[in-house]
Amino acid sequence: MTISANMAWVLVALMVLTILLQVFCRYVLNSALPWPEEVARAFMIWMMALVAAQAYHNGSFVAIDMLHEMMPPALARLLKLLLLVIAALVLFRLFTLGLEFFERGFRTRAASFKLPRAWIYLAMPVCFGTMLLVNIELILKNLLGLAAPTPYQAPTGD
DSSP: OOOOHHHHHHHHHHHHHHHHHHHHHHTTTTTOSSHHHHHHHHHHHHHHHHHHHHHHHEEEEEEOOHHHSSSOOHHHHHHHHHHHHHHHHHHHHHHHHHHHHHGGGGBOOSSSSSTHHHHHHHHHHHHHHHHHHHHHHHHHHHHHHHHHHOOOOOOOOO
């Protein structure tokens, strides 16, 4: 398990504890706290940002691969490369938008606690930047797969 996955598990635990604290204060003490929902949401956003690249690397996102299976292998690899290049362009654009959003976040503060929203918004460029790095890795692996000749297979003796 990667460092980011371990950090994500800690954030999930903190999110659950924060929500449980709010439930206790609201229903047992009859006095709801103003900040737990916003803090729990920030934990959830960061948790997602930390595991998205690993999920992308592992192929854990939903994919429709019927078309790939019906094509000849070389054509399927070309289609995959084209889709990876398109995804890289989208991820790069999302990364730059995330950076702009992060910079604007210093102008506002979270409603229930005095943290600049930029630190919550930083999850966006972290998420899309790490996914872009994984995407570049996948493009390079795909290109090497296209350039490499098929491996030699010894005769079976039939």
